[in-house]
Amino acid sequence: MGGTEHLTVRREGATLVLTLNRPEAKNALSLPMLVGLYDGWVEADADDSIRSIVFTGAGGCFCAGMDLKALAGNGMTGEHYRDRLKADPDLHWKAMLRHHRPRKPVIAAVEGHCVAGGTEMLQGTDIRVAGESATFGLFEVKRGLFPIGGSTVRLQRQIPRTHALEMLLTGRPYSAREAAGIGLIGHVVPDGTALTKALEIAEQINACGPLAVEAVKASVYETAEMTETDGLAAELKRGWPIFDTADAKEGARAFAEKRPPVYKRS
Structure with missing residues (x-):
């Protein structure tokens, strides 16, 4: 450090x-x-x-x-x-x-x-x-x-x-x-x-999914000066891949099982 x-x-x-x-x-x-x-x-x-x-x-x-x-x-x-x-x-x-x-x-x-x-x-x-x-x-x-x-x-x-x-x-x-x-x-x-x-x-x-957090932050800044149409297209491009991650599946599974999620950045 x-x-x-x-x-x-x-x-x-x-x-x-x-x-x-x-x-x-x-x-x-x-x-x-x-x-x-x-x-x-x-x-x-x-x-x-x-x-x-x-x-x-x-x-x-x-x-x-x-x-x-x-x-x-x-x-x-x-x-x-x-x-x-x-x-x-x-x-x-x-x-x-x-x-x-x-x-x-x-x-x-x-x-x-x-x-x-x-x-x-x-x-x-x-x-x-x-x-x-x-x-x-x-x-x-x-x-x-x-x-x-x-x-x-x-x-x-x-x-x-x-x-x-x-x-x-x-x-x-x-x-x-x-x-x-x-x-x-x-x-x-x-x-x-x-x-x-x-x-x-x-x-x-x-406590949140790190891949999701970083993608959300990136999307906010990336789309700040775009038109709404361009921004929404860029949001989909950045956001959809998050749904295919193991972390996204873990988040849903943890919710169903009423336990804290264990995210692994994958």
Whole structure:
């Protein structure tokens, strides 16, 4: 199991938990963090025993955005990290879920600050839980910058355009309740319990047929920008083969026998 000094990786049953671990800097993104994140997404995709991913931050904070000095490598030990970025110039975008979508469901567990690059990475996750004191926002325009992590494209597809433009153009903070009200997050829970709630959701996903779960996720994203006719055709193409799997037969058999199913990804 991987990880770096700024990114911890652990297993909770069939769930891989990736934790941004730089609390002294509000988990601002650094090169070791990005390398660890990328490796975590790759590990989750490669390991069939992993059925879901929970993405969170240490120290009561999710992520306060990019640390430009750390990304440049200033004061950072270990040439290995810069070598990784040099070998794959797209690595940081994959780490931030801009250029990579894991096939396993990704559940964000947010406490505290989730702003700038934090809110941009959030848009690459599938299900989102936040503590009631969490803060969201895209502050780039206030600094004369551009939210180049995908927000001008993704945000308007995930929440109503008027809310997306207000968030993008004002650079103001949003409370967890307001973020839930516009559809950016799905659950607001008491502070300190976001990870617990995210793991509960992950456990519900883990109990389902993994082939079915991954096909459903893929279909949702694949058909998002299609016409209804094209989308329905694509859904059938992806969905019908699931009915021929041993897991589908096991699901029906377990239901008839009133027992939990035992899925084997076959």
